[in-house]
Amino acid sequence: MEGHTYHFYNLENQLQERLWEVLKAEYALFLAKEEIPLETPPQPEFGDLSSPLPLKLAGTLRRPPLKIAEKMQGALQEDLPPFIEDITVTAPGYINFHFNYTSLARSFFDAVAVEEDRYGEGKGGKGKKIVIEHTNINPNKAAHIGHLRNACLGDTLARMKRKQGYDVEVQNYIDDTGAAVADIVVGLYHLERECPRDVPFDRFCWDLYTEVNRLYEEDPALKEKEREVLHQIEAGDNEVAQLAKEVANKIVKHHLDIMWHMGVYYNLLTWESDILHLGFWEHAFERLKEEGSLVYETEGPNAGCWVVKLGDLEEFRDLENPDKVLVRSNGTATYTAKDIAYQMWKFGILGKDFLYDRHGLQPDGTVLWTTAPYGNKMTRFGQAHEVINVIDLRQKYLQDVLRLSLHKLGFEKEAAHSIHFAYEVVSLSAATAQELGVEVEGDKKEIYAMSGRHGIGVKADDMLERMVKKATLEVAARHPEMTPEEHRKLAHDIAVGAIRYYMIKYNMNSLIVFDFNEALSMQGNTGPYLQYAYARAANILGRVEPEVAQVVDLRDILIPAELTPPERELIRRMAEYPTFLARAARLLQPSLLAEYTYDLAATFMNFYEEVPVLTAQPHQMRFRIALLQAFRQTLGNALHTLGIPALLRM
């Protein structure tokens, strides 16, 4: 694509490219470049990177794999990236690439020197806008660790996509008109509960929500009150609706506060009440009726409803009643209907827009906007190429309905660009459930689901506070010279690192069984381990004599012809950062980047133990200082992508 101007960037892609070319030239074979296998060999004798491609092709080419490997080896040698110094072939048919680490280091140093904190970024997303919706906590109670997983995943995803050049708009949807808020209003208004002065409002609501739901079961008349409140909220312009708005506002404040503590920021708050009052659905309804894609049923189970027919789609064929009702026989819209209108707005195809206002400045210095009943017109929001909804796996069916409905309603492109970022939920281990006072009894279950309705769950700020406390003890023990405030500040950053890493290190299909013991760990494969690696590197660099530091420049530092194994490993890992970042962003898989970053830190830890820096010979010391500078930059960039604070001391 770019001729043969080699750069270590996407080292693997370049080798795939070369293999592809050779395949074309020698065998007139065309394979998808991503399908050309490359792997890290188990033994150093087999090189640094190798391909079993000949084995794969032996069948189709009807030749012994070893012969194919040898022929390809010959062709490959005619034009090699500078950091490949040798190609060997081993039985039964592997092509092995051996790096020239001095040349690789040169190329890598150049890139870091030029790009600095942008090292590793890509530009594949240039000119494309993505709307990412995450957090979306019902504004009726304190946030818990399940919400934390959602926010950490969503925020990391946003950071990764931004670093691929995408224009990312992060939205946090606030359902301020739903049953959840109504239940709190029932408690405050009808049961006349009051929040004690010394209790944070979100915590008070956590308990109130549980109480109200318990009372519903005992007293059906109270459940009637919920319906009444919902009607009043929808109608607006009354005392109850006002109270609901107040509740939602206060709770959202708490939610934003904890998320900001976690380093999670947003661009826009979208309020369901605005969607409601602006008539998003009614507007969409008219459009869809005009286009004839909605069906009015006159018979069958859905008689009297407007539906979207999903029965002929493969996903829904076997369902008992596959069609989705959007407008009930009483004329009201279902939740899915509103969701469709909202999704249409995100893509800029609704033909209607919100009004906007500044919500305020976030701690990172960016402005948070909000939809508002009496705001201003603005054109910058929505209009996405791609929409990613970060919602747990349990919503899969509904998200499928949403996407397929768009498809059936004639918005094929938008349907194809509607992505459900689905992740498994967080549950509680038996030990943690017990600690929270959940009745464990004799049923011996291993895991306990969290439940807002039943008040079962670990609150996000309890989690953070416990983590901070633990980290404070550690920091205070190590740094008696620092003030308690400094201890607390550092501990906070460590806690954020620990929690964020914990929340994204599992892949999305993996159910997190939350256990305090494990989650509070700061050893091994954890966030603080990454931060510790950074602090150690920074510590060495801080001890470099100024006159030495002056002469170390990544761009012209002399790189020894012979490098030690830990040096080579470190160079290789660092050079892989752009590849991993791009892959994690493309596959929407934050855990891949977490894993990479852990490997990078571990590789450095090994280097740290094995290779002296400040006590080495002058020329070697200078090179190793440069290596550490590059490491600090690379790890720092990776940490930034993960939203984990990089610390000079800890």
Added chain:
RNA sequence: GCGCCUGUAGCUCAGGGGAUAGAGCACUGGCCUCCGGAGCCAGGAGCGCAGGUUCGAUUCCUGCCAGGCGCACCA
């Protein structure tokens, strides 16, 4: 009943058609005259079961077993 997801070391998880399946925790034994021991090195132990496809399966397909979650004119 139908659909989706998951079964890998004692525990929590990576990996994924190819050369000896990797981490962390826990356990055992080592490592500070040397840049911070939140660390490093070493050790034991594992792909749910049965078929199939393939030169090659832990990976792909089918069935079974076990667990989780979904399948509204609720939000």
